[in-house]
Amino acid sequence: MLAILHPNISRDSQAYRETMHFLENLPGVTLRLHEVQGATQKLTEVYLLGETKSLDKDEIAALPAVERAIRISQEYRILGRHLDDLRQNGFTYNGVTFDQSNLNIFAGLCAVDNQEHVDMMMRSLSEHGQECTRMGAYKPRTNPYSFQGHGKGCLPWVFETAGKYGIRVIAMEITHESHIEEIDNCLEKLGRPTGVMLQVGTRNTQNFELLKAIGRQQTYPVLFKRGFGITLNESLNAAEYLATEGNAKVIFCLRGMKTEAGQPHRNMVDFAHVPTVKRLTRMPVCVDPSHSVGTRDRAPDGLLEVTHATAQGVIAGANMVLADFHPRPEKALVDGPQALQMDELPAFLADIQLCHETWKKRQQLYRRLEGAE
Amino acid sequence: MLAILHPNISRDSQAYRETMHFLENLPGVTLRLHEVQGATQKLTEVYLLGETKSLDKDEIAALPAVERAIRISQEYRILGRHLDDLRQNGFTYNGVTFDQSNLNIFAGLCAVDNQEHVDMMMRSLSEHGQECTRMGAYKPRTNPYSFQGHGKGCLPWVFETAGKYGIRVIAMEITHESHIEEIDNCLEKLGRPTGVMLQVGTRNTQNFELLKAIGRQQTYPVLFKRGFGITLNESLNAAEYLATEGNAKVIFCLRGMKTEAGQPHRNMVDFAHVPTVKRLTRMPVCVDPSHSVGTRDRAPDGLLEVTHATAQGVIAGANMVLADFHPRPEKALVDGPQALQMDELPAFLADIQLCHETWKKRQQLYRRLEGAE
Amino acid sequence: MLAILHPNISRDSQAYRETMHFLENLPGVTLRLHEVQGATQKLTEVYLLGETKSLDKDEIAALPAVERAIRISQEYRILGRHLDDLRQNGFTYNGVTFDQSNLNIFAGLCAVDNQEHVDMMMRSLSEHGQECTRMGAYKPRTNPYSFQGHGKGCLPWVFETAGKYGIRVIAMEITHESHIEEIDNCLEKLGRPTGVMLQVGTRNTQNFELLKAIGRQQTYPVLFKRGFGITLNESLNAAEYLATEGNAKVIFCLRGMKTEAGQPHRNMVDFAHVPTVKRLTRMPVCVDPSHSVGTRDRAPDGLLEVTHATAQGVIAGANMVLADFHPRPEKALVDGPQALQMDELPAFLADIQLCHETWKKRQQLYRRLEGAE
């Protein structure tokens, strides 16, 4: 059960005290408070956990501080989409809005290698009106002897270059809680020329301690990658760890599953789950075609298979695309061969726009025709 | 690469020694000699195995002992799309054309249950201008105690009804070679009111004896379903069994893979392989969203997940859609709960058309913009 | 519900007629008769299918022709092991007994290549007291251009050689129903010098038409290989197809599952399911270490990994071992590199014997110590 309190209610008010007194004394029930700070108001959500089956939803809703009560299922309590749950999804960060209806593109470097490439990449994005990018500084590698990323050393020039080109949000994977502070300190010192979306990689999907550390801060939103060897349910449960600690600004990223059924692709593209995740939760959904497909093979229709996978995500309602580009793929330190090239950016952006518009048309079409027989 | 030497060439000749010296020193290439002793002459074939991609066919052909050089890939010799292979793809059957550029829709009954439902289904298809359908008469079931289909008993009224409504091609699964003759006899007796595309199910993908029997006839084209538990390469090799026996009129159908990574879908949707199969072979590619998704769950945008999967196949260039409909899903004997309903047909057809048109626009867009930076 | 009639009951008897009359008139219940011809008596089992939940077991057991009634679950009705089901498992064929307590070894050639190798193999087996072997004549191959086995052409000299060396049972894969007759005709013509156990390969596990054809004869027992890409439940259901047609002399063979989790083995060894299959069904269980492991890698303890896998099957109660040997592995046409060599046969047989004895000791140990704390 979830009780949403009246907006901006004071903790000193009589209504609040009475309500909490009642709730705290429900037998077998424990409470967990979750505060959502919006642009104009603060929302307080009280989660009732434990023996809630016998509770009367109307009775809870009638408490003086409660605006609305929602019966929620056992799983994904905060991030989930529950029956009769009309809560809004999405959030705005550094001027960019992320929700289940719109679309943002994060083209960029899988791994930051040098200043020249970062500059070339961001300049090109800027010229095409893009405000977001991906930039990998901390790279978890399967083999301990592989290049592990430049780490915090590259943050200053990456962030300054972003500021120079008007990039508002950089998706950046972190692998240790200390990276949050490194990023925060660097941004603060530079006067926050850009923003960062903290990315959790597929190898850390069930690194619950990292998730809890990220969840304890609300400054930075999170791009949470699905685990490539666990079920969707398990990945969604893991994302919920972020929310239980207080950060519900989470985007869920599909990035392919690890099974030889996906060959000759690097992973098995899982974008049929775009509508599924939107149905089960209120998270915006991102697709990562680069790591899913992992090749630059070209279909007989002239298009790269990776752009077909991108289109498949967008036509089904994806809200974000994460894509590897590189100015000189042959010189990339990580995943170069799969990267898209700079002269492919305009068509890539236009294709995504076309597919996103077609997704909207599809919705209109079904609203018009369905049930009309 | 295969080098065929001049007939009766002597191993002591200067030409032979020079040629073999050259071939033996190609880096990364090993040789395998095969001698064919004919009535009047001896042919020597030299197979070049290993890293042969970079070899120059003309250079090999110009060696003194070589009469002819042929570039062959090891796999899918007949159905495959080989380098510099300009052979046409596709075929026409009973007035309907199937190739890698166009699109045909096969909506219909997973399992034929009674005449009324068949009539309702086909009439509706006819009203919407459709000439193709799916109708299951022979049903292989996991459990031997489940309904196994009406078999040949239903063929006469299924075929007659098809003729009545102008249905030209029925996709129909067969599980035994005798079914070919049953179908052929019935069609012949009725004056061929319609046509049949023989469907091979996922449980028979590697039933090589059935494939050989189907391959030995050329009257009926084949809808070949991918194996749900083997690699794509293994499924394509299996399809080649049809071609080696003489029937290359084969459509390759993606129908989802068996892995729990696909949950909550029944199988893991594999439509990212649409462009892959078109690249590796000359077969038109079909998608089967009904068996892949296997549910009627609806995304928050109002569309069924099964229609999103359909759109994903078509936006990437699928050439055929196989979909389960049923006039009364609650009464269907097989897979009723996942079936689409008759009043959903118009929107379904319009959606597919929209996505197919968008696929064409995407090709134009890339031709116009790619490399234009 | 299963009603087991009194042994050797006559269909003309009053008891039989009364019993069947009663059973045939149970509402919503259909009957299926299954006859088991033993050495000294004939057993008739009547399966009651459909709405059997409300039936009274004691009432059925009290019918004049009924000896015992057993409530069976919905799955694996005939082959399954049901609650309170004390029916015997196993069978005797051509003088060799197969059940859930004993152990038979089938070492032999994966694919018959020439008479010399068959003779060498069987002579060696005979010298070590073996009465069973495996010999592949019909080989289903992933690639249509690979060697497909010598087929019926090699049957006469394979069977004659078996007779010469006292081999009583040959496990031989068949891929088409016509092979049953080919084998039967050849054995008949030669005066039945040996016996054959029909093997169903993993690619045909769900080839239900082949299973039904094999099930319709009771002359030859069946070695049924688990499907490498489906669940255990699905494979057991498929085995039941053999039994529903009348042949319950089935041995279930574990041969590894197709998942990259098994690397560097060829398949993922699944022998932990030995006790599981014995628990769920009454079938003797075979393990095939050769195809599971698929390499000749040697552990630091000096033993081949394939012999460790064998030991793992036997220590848990496997009743049959199927193993690839070859007198000259480097000349084998199929799966040569993984074959065991003739000089490894004595240790292989002794190791299996040691592990089988240890399995028996383990049973004694638990009977003595369990619950004694």
Added chain:
Amino acid sequence: MLAILHPNISRDSQAYRETMHFLENLPGVTLRLHEVQGATQKLTEVYLLGETKSLDKDEIAALPAVERAIRISQEYRILGRHLDDLRQNGFTYNGVTFDQSNLNIFAGLCAVDNQEHVDMMMRSLSEHGQECTRMGAYKPRTNPYSFQGHGKGCLPWVFETAGKYGIRVIAMEITHESHIEEIDNCLEKLGRPTGVMLQVGTRNTQNFELLKAIGRQQTYPVLFKRGFGITLNESLNAAEYLATEGNAKVIFCLRGMKTEAGQPHRNMVDFAHVPTVKRLTRMPVCVDPSHSVGTRDRAPDGLLEVTHATAQGVIAGANMVLADFHPRPEKALVDGPQALQMDELPAFLADIQLCHETWKKRQQLYRRLEGAE
């Protein structure tokens, strides 16, 4: 390439300086030093990384400080077993020896719940001569709302109880680097009544930051669990992260793979990899039958399937068994239903001993018979 220096060589010696000068100036080669502190001597290993293919092994071996040079493959440099690599495996911790030849049993509680159960468990182990156990204090759970373990709060009484009953090593999972210090502080404060083996769970197999933190200390050995959704190669690479930071006292634990091919078991038992891991690396190998099998189903031979899986691991040379027991399984907070019961301990221990002895007999048998034909 690996250069093993003379034991106890001084860093001030002329031989050391000359040798390092030579190695440091090899073009394209970087060095990594790894010190192994044994009971009586200190070994220094110098790993040569980078362009080492052209190096002359004999030349390196001839350097004054070098005792031996070993050419190593690119993977698992430190933990791996390389060609002609005769380095010892194993280590001794708190009086207990772990290597690839012996066997230790860690029966205990999956999750510590209360003092009474810990006392009952350890007393029983002590009565049966056991010196090791497993005790879970930090539990990573799929669902954030599940019981997460008592954490550091339970350490004092767990360690004290262990000391009371002579338990020398407790395998204990940690999920955050701070847990190392919590454990170390607690042990230190109590006067080190027992020892701890740090366990890395399957969800953290690729949590490289945690591995690096654990690898930076050498006080506690590590029980490293295989990732349940990645390849064996990837798990072995991850284990190498521990060693690159300095801690090579690592035991590799097989615990089942996540695939529905394993059903009805909870995971797919992977113990056929026992000899494989021993062949590829020098790590002792542990098996975890409890989490692999995950049920208490009993085979018709009277033995639990979980004990059959245990026997399968040990018969193939496993060096450690990790098993869940509980005095009152019905009251266990985590994984109670799968736990073994206290009265099953004597038979369980005797069974493992019998299988371990049989493994030794198998080695003798092969040494005696193999090649004797």
